[in-house]
Amino acid sequence: xxxxxxxxxxxxxxxxxxxxxxxxxxxxxxxxxxxxxxxxxxxxxxxxxxxxxxxxxxxxxxxxxxxxxxxxxxxxxxxxxxxxxxxxxxxxxxxxxxxxxxxxxxxxxxxxxxxxxxxxxxxxxxxxxxxxxxxxxxxxxxxxxxxxxxxxxxxxxxxxxxxxxxxxxxxxxxxxxxxxxxxxxxxxxxx
Numbered sequence: 001x002x003x004x005x006x007x008x009x010x011x012x013x014x015x016x017x018x019x020x021x022x023x024x025x026x027x028x029x030x031x032x033x034x035x036x037x038x039x040x041x042x043x044x045x046x047x048x049x050x051x052x053x054x055x056x057x058x059x060x061x062x063x064x065x066x067x068x069x070x071x072x073x074x075x076x077x078x079x080x081x082x083x084x085x086x087x088x089x090x091x092x093x094x095x096x097x098x099x100x101x102x103x104x105x106x107x108x109x110x111x112x113x114x115x116x117x118x119x120x121x122x123x124x125x126x127x128x129x130x131x132x133x134x135x136x137x138x139x140x141x142x143x144x145x146x147x148x149x150x151x152x153x154x155x156x157x158x159x160x161x162x163x164x165x166x167x168x169x170x171x172x173x174x175x176x177x178x179x180x181x182x183x184x185x186x187x188x189x190x191x
Contacts, residue, residue: 032067033060070152077141092124093124095123097119097145097148099118115155
C-alpha cells in the first residue's frame with residue numbers, strides 16, 4: 001500500500017514546493033543545417049552544443065558545406081579568490097566562465113545578435129591540503145561547460161520564441177532539445 005502511495009505523495013510534494021521541469025528547448029529548422037564554430041577548433045563547448053543540437057534533430061555540419069552558423073566568438077575562464085585564511089592564503093575561489101556568441105543564417109544575416117553569458121561557481125581550496133582540489137575544479141569546469149551549452153541554446157530559443165527574428169516563411173516545425181540522459185543519470189542537469 002505504501003509503495004503505491006509514495007509516488008503520489010512525492011508528486012504532490014514536488015508540485016507544492018514549486019518544482020517543475022524546464023520546457024524543452026526548440027531550435028527552428030530554418031537554422032538547419034548548422035555549423036557550430038569556435039575560435040578554438042577543439043572547443044569542448046562547441047562539441048557539447050553540437051551534440052545537443054544533433055540530439056534535438058538539427059543537422060550539424062562538422063566540416064565544409066553551407067548552413068547557418070552558431071559562432072562562439074570567445075570563451076574565457078577565470079579564478080578569483082574570494083576569501084583568505086589568517087596567513088593571507090586564498091581558501092575560497094569563484095570560478096567564472098564567460099562566452100560571447102552569435103547566430104547567423106546561411107546568408108550571413110544575424111538572427112541572434114552577439115551577446116555574452118557569464119556563469120560562476122564557488123569552491124573551497126585548502127592551501128595546506130591540496131589533494132583533490134584540482135579534481136573539484138575540473139568537475140566544476142565540466143559542469144559549467146555543460147550548463148553554458150544549454151544557456152546558449154536557451155538564449156537562441158528565447159529569441160525565436162519572442163518573435164524578434166524576422167521570419168520570411170511560414171512557421172516550420174521545430175525539434176526539441178533535451179538534456180543528455182547520461183548527464184541526468186549522473187546528477188548533472190543540463191536543461
